[in-house]
Amino acid sequence: MNKMHKExxxxxxQKIIFDLIDKSSQPLKAYSILYNVQKKGIKxxxxxxxxxxxxxxxxxxxxxxxxxxxxxxxxxxxxxxxxTAFSICEICEKxxxxxxxxxxxxxxxxxxxxxxxxxxxxxxxxxxxxxxxLK
Amino acid sequence: MNKMHKExxxxxxQKIIFDLIDKSSQPLKAYSILYNVQKKGIKxxxxxxxxxxxxxxxxxxxxxxxxxxxxxxxxxxxxxxxxTAFSICEICEKxxxxxxxxxxxxxxxxxxxxxxxxxxxxxxxxxxxxxxxLK
DNA sequence: TACATAGTGTTATATTATAACAACTAAAAA
DNA sequence: TTTTTAGTTGTTATAATATAACACTATGTA
Ligand SMILES: [Zn+2]
Ligand SMILES: [Zn+2]
Ligand SMILES: [Zn+2]
Ligand SMILES: [Zn+2]
Numbered sequence: 001m002n003k004m005h006k007e008x009x010x011x012x013x014q015k016i017i018f019d020l021i022d023k024s025s026q027p028l029k030a031y032s033i034l035y036n037v038q039k040k041g042i043k044x045x046x047x048x049x050x051x052x053x054x055x056x057x058x059x060x061x062x063x064x065x066x067x068x069x070x071x072x073x074x075x076x077x078x079x080x081x082x083x084t085a086f087s088i089c090e091i092c093e094k095x096x097x098x099x100x101x102x103x104x105x106x107x108x109x110x111x112x113x114x115x116x117x118x119x120x121x122x123x124x125x126x127x128x129x130x131x132x133x134l135k
Numbered sequence: 136m137n138k139m140h141k142e143x144x145x146x147x148x149q150k151i152i153f154d155l156i157d158k159s160s161q162p163l164k165a166y167s168i169l170y171n172v173q174k175k176g177i178k179x180x181x182x183x184x185x186x187x188x189x190x191x192x193x194x195x196x197x198x199x200x201x202x203x204x205x206x207x208x209x210x211x212x213x214x215x216x217x218x219t220a221f222s223i224c225e226i227c228e229k230x231x232x233x234x235x236x237x238x239x240x241x242x243x244x245x246x247x248x249x250x251x252x253x254x255x256x257x258x259x260x261x262x263x264x265x266x267x268x269l270k
Numbered sequence: 271t272a273c274a275t276a277g278t279g280t281t282a283t284a285t286t287a288t289a290a291c292a293a294c295t296a297a298a299a300a
Numbered sequence: 301t302t303t304t305t306a307g308t309t310g311t312t313a314t315a316a317t318a319t320a321a322c323a324c325t326a327t328g329t330a
Contacts, residue, residue, distance in 0.1 A: 011307090013308080031285070046311085107258075113235070120262065126256065
C-alpha cells in the first residue's frame with residue numbers, strides 16, 4: 001500500500017482521539033478527552049497524552065497553548081504544523097485556525113534584529129468573535 | 136502623590152517576585168520562583184500566582200505560554216502588554232522579547248477573512264539562537 | 271468615621287503532564 | 301522463517317502547574 005504525501009496510518013488510540021477532537025466544534029482538553037474515551041477502553045492520562053503528542057507531531061491537531069487545549073487542523077492537515085495561527089474569543093472561547101497566505105508569508109520571512117529567521121511559530125490572537133461582538 | 140502614566144506601586148510580594156524575575160537571565164517558572172522567595176516569607180503557591188497575575192496584568196512581566204514561564208518585560212514596561220512576541224531557542228531555551236515596529240504594526244492591523252481585528256496577540260517563534268546555531 | 275477595594279496568609283484541592291517498567295505488535299532485516 | 305528493531309500499549313505512581321475558599325489586613329476615598 002503506497003502512502004500518499006502526509007498520510008499517516010493512525011493507531012487505534014490515535015484514531016479514537018483524533019476522531020473525537022475532529023468532531024468537536026471547540027478545542028478539547030486532555031482530561032475531557034480522557035473522560036470521553038473511557039468507554040472505548042482508554043483508561044489513563046498517559047494514553048491520551050501519547051496520542052496527542054503524536055497527533056501534534058504529524059500536524060493532525062494543534063495545541064492552543066494559552067488554553068491547554070487541542071483542536072483539529074483544518075488547513076488540509078497541515079502543511080503548516082510548524083506555523084500556526086489562531087483567533088480566540090475571550091468571551092465564548094471559540095477558537096478558529098487562521099489560514100492567511102499573507103500572514104504565513106510575513107511570519108515565515110520575519111527576521112529579528114540579528115537577521116535571524118525562525119523555523120517555527122505559534123500565534124494566538126485574542127478578541128471577540130462575531131457573535132460576541134453583537135451581544 | 137500623583138501617579139505617573141504606567142507607574143504602579145508594587146506591593147511587597149509583587150516587588151519581591153518582580154525583582155527576582157527581572158534579575159533572571161531566563162524565564163522563571165512559578166514553583167522555581169516560590170522556592171527562591173521562601174526565605175523572604177512567601178510560603179505558598181497562591182502568593183506567587185497572585186503576584187504573577189498582577190504583574191502580567193500591568194505589563195511588568197509576560198508569560199511564555201509554551202513554557203509556563205515568566206519573563207520581565209524589556210519594552211519600556213510595556214506599552215505592548217497586549218501585543219507580545221518572543222523568540223525561543225529550542226536547544227538552550229533562551230527567550231528574547233522581540234520588539235519590532237514592523238511586526239507590531241503588521242499584527243496590530245491584521246484582519247482575518249471576516250475583516251475582524253484583534254485587541255491582543257501573543258506570538259512565539261522557535262528556532263536556534265546564535266550560540267546554538269554555531270555549535 | 272465608614273465604606274470599598276485590593277492584597278495577604280493559609281489549607282486544601284483541582285488540573286495538567288510525565289516517569290518508569292513490563293508487555294505487545296508490526297514491519298523489516300537476516 | 302526467525303530475529304531484531306522501533307513503536308505502541310497498559311498500568312501504577314507521581315510530578316508540575318494552577319485555583320477555590322475563607323478569614324483577615326492594609327489602603328485609599330467619601
Ligand atoms: Zn493547521
Ligand atoms: Zn465569542
Ligand atoms: Zn514587553
Ligand atoms: Zn540556544
